[in-house]
Amino acid sequence: MTHRAVMRAKVACLRRQQGVADSAATAVRLLGIGVTHLRAAEPRLILVGGLPGAGKSTLAGGLADALGAVLIRSDRVRKELAGIWPLTDRRSPWRTGLYQPGRTAAVYDALLRRAADALRHGESVVLDAGWVDAAARDAALVIASRAGATPVELRCVAPAQVAAERITGRTGDPSDATPEIAARLAAGFAPWPAASEIDTTARPADAVAAALHRVEQVGTNVPS
Structure with missing residues (x-):
């Protein structure tokens, strides 16, 4: 065409x-x-971040399906690197167990390596993670630049009560987050001015539509 x-x-x-x-x-x-x-054929590296319970994984999955993109979820990668089944419960106190800082750094390194490989093959990639640390985001942008991919940064947001209800109501999910862990992460979440906020309190389809609109805007250099 x-x-x-x-x-x-x-x-x-x-x-x-x-x-x-x-x-x-x-x-x-x-x-x-x-x-x-x-522009539609250009590979994209889409960061979907936010606090636990903010709706990241639902949005990331819907977005990847809509775009035909590769979906990589940090919670699954973390369990995979530890050699355990993704749904194994490994909840632990703040920054212990599978969530020690060194292990978390290894998870993000693996995310970016896999993303880089997919981008080299012309695939768009959706990375589902917290992206609490600005340094991790910067590293992702470097990967996108090297691959000639368009970076898109999205932060999922939801009221604290809604997020807490989602966390406590989870079943059959790789995430080990608790409301207490979410509060700790919120306190240390580095400012993310480049991200477009996606409200996930409405229907998942509405959140995905909003995210897709933003992806299209970034691809055509339209300001948010």
Whole structure:
């Protein structure tokens, strides 16, 4: 489609030189179609972050499905690196067990390595993690830049009570977060001004639609 649009635009330009009416407008329209298709084909690295219970995984899954992107979830990677089943309960006090700082750093390193590999193959990637640390976000942006991918930063938000209810009501989920852990993470969450906030209190489909709109905006350099 992109090649055909560009070729037809060239023909319209030639006709414009020959004095055919409306050829210039046709060329502009066809070139616009070509640019739109090229942008749609660009790989994207989408960071979906936020506090526990904010709806990250639901949004990330819906977004990956809608875009046909590779989905990588930090909670699953953490359990995989430890050699245990993803649904194994490994809740522990703050920064102990599987959640020691060194283990968390290894999880983010693995996330970014896998993302880089997928991007090299032309795949878009959705990374579902907390992204509490600004340094981790910066490292992700470096990966995107090296791969020529468009970075998109999304932060899921929900009222504290809603998030707490989600956390305590979880079953069959890799996350080991508790309301206490969520409070600790909230206190240490580095400012993230580059992220677009996605309200997840409405229907999941509405949150995904809002996220998709933002992805499209970033791809066309439209300000939020």
